[in-house]
Amino acid sequence: MVLAELQDVHFTYAYADTPALKGVTLTLEQGMLHGIVGLNSSGKTTLCGLLRGIVPSFHHGELTGRTTILGRELADWNPDELATTIGCVFDNPFTQISGIRDTVFEEIAFGLENLGVAREDIITRVIQVIEQLGIEALAEKNPNELSGGQRQKVAFASIIAMDSDVIVIDEPTSQLDPEASEAVFEIIAGLKKLGKSIVLVEHKIDLVAEYADTVTVLHEGRVALTGTTREVLTDPRLRSFGVTPPQVTELAERLAASGRPLSRVPVTRAEAVELIGERMREEVGGGYRTA
Amino acid sequence: MAIELHDVGFTYPDGSRAVSGVSLRVEDGERVAIVGQNGAGKTTTVKLMNGLLKPTEGEVIVDGESTAKRTTAQVARTVGYVFQNPDDQLFAADVRAEIEYLPRYLHWDDAKRETRVARAVELTGIAPHLDINPKDLPAAIRKFVAIAAVLVSECRYVILDEPTAGLDQRGFALLGTLLDRLQGEGIAVVTITHDMRFVVDTFSRVVAMAAGNVIADGPLPAVFCDDHVLNRSRIRRLEVAQVARDLRLGDQAVSIDDVVALIP
């Protein structure tokens, strides 16, 4: 079954003059990590909202076209059922915290309680995600008295605690230090290994390159590019849609521009090391031959 | 003229020890990046610089005067702080009112108010949004509104708390230009960020924090070529510098340019 299928989807928020989505056609397979990139206001957050059904059930507006989620048309989903099927981290870590729980531990337990999970299971599960994110020291702190990044970790922990099969995450690492950002991607990769499907909006293109299976570039409410991570990130039009290629791709471009092209364009660090290493060995070999 | 922190410590009311023994100096007109792990005490440190928090130990001196003797509003006139979370800062019903709040509060005359507001709006590119409620704007634009609301003041030091979070390519370009223009006007800028590419491309002095302490302070290599500092502050070399290391081309490369020059 496919995770989501969108056919010529248009959406205009109530009171907005211009549509947020202008004819999006896109298929997202199950069991993969799908990266969604693009400029601010290109429609990424609206797309996430649609996959989760909060567009248009909560954020009202005019929706046309066909959206099918897990084989069922969006209109046929009960919004509550869809919300529990798809776990979701919003793009604003500061508003994700419920504000009504006294400790980080209880904050993370909150969603599970709403699902009616037994208390013993909640405790086991919460302890597990707290360890996964390395936030043991914060468990007893008041969620309103955390640093920005600590808050974002708690928001993320609350979602993965729910253990839903599909997770839609809108910029889960925007406030995180580089090590914590990598840790979040590792956790997401682990969830994928367990068979879960993930849709991830992310500006950190180097991490997207490393972890995503597919990448979709949104531009002005339309799908500008979509395909495998490599196809999309090496597409010469990428920059024209406001997306910076990965650093190693830029490095390859710089090398090519100075007459030192690599045999292929790398998008990940491992590829870059391999391709540049190959070039360096050729240099040595070439030098030897002419000598 | 400078902001000086002398052996500063701060403990929050709930007992959390956020910073200890921090000594730091930001000169007039200087540009400094602060990096480091989540919870390291970066936000706390800069709130101490603008008087939002007063040190529980040590002393913070702004242009020769201790912040302990002045109100937050007084210190904030010299040291502007843009909050990490714009929602903690913005309160007005539309963007224009937000930016005009301070000029009206200070009873500036119309001419002065209009000039300062126009400059802040122009520097931050928020002209299309003046009539909108900040709450209805996307997070990245809300952040620029928060920056404008601080730039309208006549502060000599501007502190930006994670202006790069969730920023797209256009936003980065705008922010880069903004920093250059402020520097051109002789205004010091202290920026907290988790974006190492931005640090390397935009700053020459970087302060690394870990567990409430400043663990390195100096030119880029003082942080980006020191494994001990990188590990403790949970930050990373640029991806390309890591590639250079993986290829055994040494660990002195900091920027993309450095790496391009290293590869035969």
Ligand SMILES: Nc1ncnc2c1ncn2[C@@H]1O[C@H](COP(=O)(O)OP(=O)(O)OP(=O)(O)O)[C@@H](O)[C@H]1O
């Ligand atoms: N209002 C508060 N009450 C109690 N403790 C707090 C409060 N704000 C922050 N802290 C704690 O103080 C420490 C330093 O927090 P601070 O916000 O200065 O970190 P930071 O370096 O800015 O982190 P981040 O990168 O996540 O924004 C953290 O351990 C945090 O939990």
Ligand SMILES: [Mg+2]
């Ligand atoms: Mg902070």
